[in-house]
Amino acid sequence: MTSLSLLPVTILTGFLGSGKTTLINYLLNHNQNEKILIIENEFGAVNLDSGLLKKDANIEIVEMTNGCICCSVQGELAEALYQLHQKRLDGLVQFDRLIIETTGLADPAPILQTFFIDELIRATIQLDAVITLVDSEHILQQLDEHRVASSQIGFADRIILTKTDRITAEQKPDILARINQINNKALIFEAFNGQIPKAEWLDIHAFDLNDELELNKGFFVIDTSKQLKADFKPFSTAIIKQSWNDDICSYVFEAGELDLKKIGTFTEQLIEQHGNDMLRYKGVLAIKDQPQRLIVQGVHKVVGFDYGAPWENPNERISRFVIISRKLPFDELKQAFMQTVST
Numbered sequence: 001m002t003s004l005s006l007l008p009v010t011i012l013t014g015f016l017g018s019g020k021t022t023l024i025n026y027l028l029n030h031n032q033n034e035k036i037l038i039i040e041n042e043f044g045a046v047n048l049d050s051g052l053l054k055k056d057a058n059i060e061i062v063e064m065t066n067g068c069i070c071c072s073v074q075g076e077l078a079e080a081l082y083q084l085h086q087k088r089l090d091g092l093v094q095f096d097r098l099i100i101e102t103t104g105l106a107d108p109a110p111i112l113q114t115f116f117i118d119e120l121i122r123a124t125i126q127l128d129a130v131i132t133l134v135d136s137e138h139i140l141q142q143l144d145e146h147r148v149a150s151s152q153i154g155f156a157d158r159i160i161l162t163k164t165d166r167i168t169a170e171q172k173p174d175i176l177a178r179i180n181q182i183n184n185k186a187l188i189f190e191a192f193n194g195q196i197p198k199a200e201w202l203d204i205h206a207f208d209l210n211d212e213l214e215l216n217k218g219f220f221v222i223d224t225s226k227q228l229k230a231d232f233k234p235f236s237t238a239i240i241k242q243s244w245n246d247d248i249c250s251y252v253f254e255a256g257e258l259d260l261k262k263i264g265t266f267t268e269q270l271i272e273q274h275g276n277d278m279l280r281y282k283g284v285l286a287i288k289d290q291p292q293r294l295i296v297q298g299v300h301k302v303v304g305f306d307y308g309a310p311w312e313n314p315n316e317r318i319s320r321f322v323i324i325s326r327k328l329p330f331d332e333l334k335q336a337f338m339q340t341v342s343t
């Protein structure tokens, strides 16, 4: 095979009207150096969004408009990606990155799975991250009424909270707490009208097996008056409301040093029994007599393991495993996880 560089791909998701097109337009207006291919996945025969997107020589938009997202998207997306690969091989097109904008009603799962299932795609494309836009004005209602809204948040590596100019300061802690209860692993950025530096959502390598596992991190506000600086704000102490009852939430297991064989068996059984419900999961684990961190990362039943950087300080050797999932038998799993602790 001729050597083509791996094309980075970002999956951009978020409910209807959450600001996906606005974000892309902002990127395109402030991006002179890169050629970007955007694949849009829309319902219905008429695709309105491509008409709304700014067009110039540095972007190309491919529309996928056929049929129901859950049955046809994998085949159609795979086909679009094969064609792109062939055109790149033939030297007919040259792009620096690909952004897939999903329809606001879509669960991102089938799109994400395309990148794991297909070997040619895996060999030519580097999945960078899932970015989810959340409309702060409407998200609480969307979560109450549409299961797909929690799935979009659950799959995210980064969340961009939009339209905070349309809510009061008092409403924000509840919204942040609810997002964080669903997905406590994704960093949250708050941005007005898509104004966010591209470094905060592109090339973040979320699918690499790296050592980062930051939970309940707080959020970042993009300050446009300071040349788009991201200012960190810790979460205020919002009360988790039982009434939310979202079907997806974050589960965290924490322990000291683990036995390699036992944690291997635990992970295998966990994935076997609950993989279909587990959207994303990541573990940074301390293994007995092993100086390096063991990294586990997965999406549903596709999992990767690798050794990461060594633990520097013996007191740091704490194993953390976070799972974003539909309802899991937490107490039972916690007990099983604790039995993997090295004795």
Ligand SMILES: Nc1nc2c(ncn2[C@@H]2O[C@H](COP(=O)(O)OP(=O)(O)OP(=O)(O)O)[C@@H](O)[C@H]2O)c(=O)[nH]1
Residues within 6 Å of the ligand: 014, 015, 016, 017, 018, 019, 020, 021, 022, 023, 049, 103, 104, 162, 163, 164, 165, 166, 191, 192, 193, 194
């Ligand atoms: N007030 C306010 N409006 C915003 C913000 N971000 C986006 N909008 C507006 O929200 C509306 C919907 O934004 P779009 O970018 O079209 O949203 P989308 O996610 O692409 O929408 P669909 O393709 O229908 O799912 C537009 O009128 C935007 O101008 C924001 O931060 N504040």
